[in-house]
Amino acid sequence: MSGPMKNASSGMSDFYPSFLLPMTEWEESPGEGEPLIEERPSTDPIQLAWSYIRKARSVLLLSRTKEAQEWAMKALELFKAHQHTRGLVHVFLFLGILFLEQGALEKSLENTTLAIELAQNMKSPELEILGFHTVGQVLLKTGEVHEALQYFLQADKKIKEATSLQGSKVFYELETLLFINLGEAFIALGETDNGAEYFALAQEAATHLNNVTVEIRILKGLAIIQKRRGFRKEAMEMLERAIEEAQRYSLRLYLIELWLELGVIHIELNEYDRAIQIFTDVVTESEKNGLFPYVAEGYRNRSLAYEASLNFREALSDFKRFHETLEHISLEQSVSRRRDAEILFELEKAQREAEIFRLRNVELREHKDALERSNRQIQAVAEAGKAITSSLDIQEIARLVQENLKTLMEIEGFSLAMYEEAQEQLQFVFCVEKNEPQSLPPLSLDDSCHLLVWVVQHQQSIRIDDLEKSLAEGVSPLRYLEGVSARSVIGIPLTLGGTIIGTLSIHSQKRKAYSEEDVRLLESIGTFVAIAIQNSQHRQELLRLNEALRAEKEALEQLTRKVSRLANHDGLTGLPNRLLLAELLERAIQRSKRQKTLLAVLFMDLDNFKPINDTFGHQEGDRALVEVAHRIKGALRASDVIARVGGDEFVVLLMDMDNEEGARLVAEKIIKTLEHPLYIEGQLCQLGVSIGIALYPHDGGSGDELIRHADEAMYRIKRAGKNGYTFYSVR
Known part of the structure; x- marks a missing residue:
């Protein structure tokens, strides 16, 4: 780099551990050792909102994630109230990276995708480019490297198309961000030489900037490249320079990431005590601020350090803590999804009750009765959802769904199938026809004329009023379950975060037994069913991991006993040595x-x-x-x-x-x-x-x-x- 970067923010400032974000409203550069942003009092609500988001970014770099989220939500309320789209884009991008650091990947993608949509609507190329970068970084951190590259290439295309930005400071900042992200992506793919080329381009582009966080990211990337090429001493020097800068400006998130890289090098150099101390600092700092993905990574790496130093007891203990942290992250995500679904139902209930109150005032009795009936259905769905998500047994989940649906609509048959990605098939876990259990073979996704296969492939619900008539007249080529007599059918996909979990279907021998309202009702219950199925799958995976841990513990204990005996007894006579x-x-x-x-x-x-x-x-x-x-x-x-x-x-x-x-x-x-x-x-x-x-x-x-x-x-x-x-x- 051309020289040391003394400012933690300037022009388009980087308050994130992984992103540059343009903010020209009321920014200023702090001195060494000062907080990145100090909130300025203002009576203007928009200026106040900008100060909130700057404050949120500042405390996030200090690892105070809960406080960062509180400031961001304050900014969100003000920007929403005044319909300030540009501000909303900034808030959603910030929430995307915040949730990523907390391990809430679905919320992270949801917010960043929303930011892209808003940026496209307001025709803001720089914000749209940043949105693509943000989604790419989320995917990169979750291991979806090829998908991340697609978003980075879209950002590259937009940069080239944005001729109005050429030669501006925003252009150089976006270009630097692009080169850094591409460098990190190629490193993740194992293509070290390509990664080195992009980091060299990032260094050149960064000469137009004066930003310490850019310097830290480049130093980190170059250190990883040097380590992979076998130059560990040079890699350590770069990481120590980056750590010095991060400590100077109290950039705690960057510090945690740099510690992780430095600790790995100490393991490779057989400096296990130093590595253990570094990973202990990672765990302590991350646990203090709820950064559970970093907590898990700290435990995993410290376990490797203990194992390399032959301290198998501590290695096993940290390995167990690593999986317990992953279990905590998974559980938090499941609880969050369930809470979001319940909040959605409560909002719908409140909206319908408000509408009922309005209709009472104007004496529209017919509409009032219909809305009250619909409200009762939503209440029943919410109660059913709570019962469903409290179980971890798939068969029990399916039985509860069927029993609750029978109280809400006409049902003579019901099926629940789970999607098995490896086999490209649907596996029926529960099927009932006129209260009699049915056994159905797996359904291959190659059978594109099957109604449930269509539901999976299109990830859309389908309602057919008269299946026999549709098949006979050639209106619809879709078939239903073999050996099942059905006329009216509803089939819905079970999805979470865009990922297919399975299918749910109901049918009746009556024509036109179901309405679009029934489809929406079934989709509402389907949200809870998908959460319950995923919880059950997580439980099975945790049971498998626990069994593997138990077996590994026994093996380690046997090895410890064997090593202890070999170290203290004569190999020939078996006597003490x-x-x-x-x-x-x-x-x-x-x-x-x-x-x-x-x-x-x-x-x-x-x-x-x-x-x-x-x-x-x-x-x-x-x-x-x-x-x-x-x-x-x-x-x-x-x-x-x-x-x-x-x-x-x-x-x-x-x-x-x-x-x-x-x-x-x-x-x-x-x-x-x-x-x-x-x-x-x-x-x-x-x-x-x-x-x-x-x-x-x-x-x-x-x-x-x-x-x-x-x-x-x-x-x-x-x-x-x-x-x-x-x-x-x-x-």
Whole structure:
């Protein structure tokens, strides 16, 4: 870049973590360390609304999402009240990115799409371009990279068509945004070289600007490119520069994204403690401000850092928190959809009640009765919706829908099918004909002449008044359920956020049994059914994830136990090794000190063992060592400890002794048990053992001292003729 960018806003300012937005009304650049925007009091409602949206953008960068939403809604109310379309576009674009950061993807797309429509109606090319960028960024963040590229290319086309913008500051800002977004998209596709080219173009275009957030996004993109090319040191330097700028202006959202990238590099450099600390900061900052997608990403990456550092317990714990956060995000979205549907019904109810009141005043009794009847239907639908969405069992959901519909309209048959995208088919989960359950095979979407397939393909409801007559006269080629006698039919798609979930249909043998009002009523209930089905699918997925987590936990626990045993036991004899012996000896000393008893350490070295290895080989020598360990263990009490500390060296700990006589008896017992020869390849082999004994507290106060003194005593026996024992301190 041509030089440091000192201003966090100028001209068309960037108050988002991912977007540039043009705002020429009453902007000013803050100094270092100051908040991005300070609200200016004004009596003009439009100016006040602009100050609210600027305040919302400012606090969003400080990660205060709840406060940001409150300011945005204040601005929305004022812009709506004064029909200020340009202001509404800004608010909807802002809400789009706010909901994206909170993980509410459907609300994010809904607001950004609305912003594009308003911008197109007011023929504002720069706002329309920004709308395309916003939708593209939402899709990019949800992993729909190719779809995101389509929106970025539409933005590119609009920029080229907007000749009135050429050479202006707005043009350079839009062009810079385009190059950054295209660079990020190609990086997401794994096309590093293409991404590098677009970021180079972004750097060149940014020379016309003076914006710190542009610099941060470019530094972040270039750092990712350097990391992928293997230049981690250069990548870290770029990220640290970006972090310094983000901290200087308190850009908390940018800071979280930069921390995530920096932490990954520390993992790749095996700097696990630093990575864990960074991801802990990500989790803390994100949880504090309700940024649950970042919370989930923090837990996931910290789990990888713990796993790489062999801390499997913490790795598993963070992996569970990662899935719990995803579950929370999914649950929040489901609850939000249900709440939105209930609010919609309450609004419709309120509107109809208001209309009823008006009709009462003018004594239009006929219309009043019809509206009251319709209001009762809406109330019944709302109550049915609450019952439906409280269940997670698909069969129970379908049964509740059928029972509630029977109280509202003529129904002789009912079907509920779920769309299976992988198989391109509809799977019937519930079908009833005259109160008798029916079993229907899956319906392929290749059958374009089937009524329910038409509903899925067009995502539209359909009503047929006389199916038999329509087929006979060739008016409609659509067929209905095989083996079902029906004349009047309604079929509706079950959708959420534009995604097909399944279909719902009702039928009757009467002609013209249904009206368009019945279609709308069925669509209203269908909203609740779609939410309930998705909740059920989420529950099944969560059950699957929990089972996978349980299996992974068991595997990790088994691995931990195995690693612990390998680290603390001799691989040949299964006895404690020198490492575990040191720990057991320290415990035994503390026990002896508390209970004021003697502790004996017996250091043993086998006599005449080397000839066995030389004559019969190491394999037979290993078998001999296993047999010796078995014999020595048989001469001890259950509370005593035996460890292998070398090739043919063993150490025994005798605890809770009143005097040295107990150690003497055990030593004699071990010598006696080894007097019996070993049979190796049909030959008798005689072994002996030299034993040195040190007593606590007489011969030493630490484990190392006792082992050393017992070893010295053992060598005295070796020099004296072997196959015997002696105490370190002769009494």
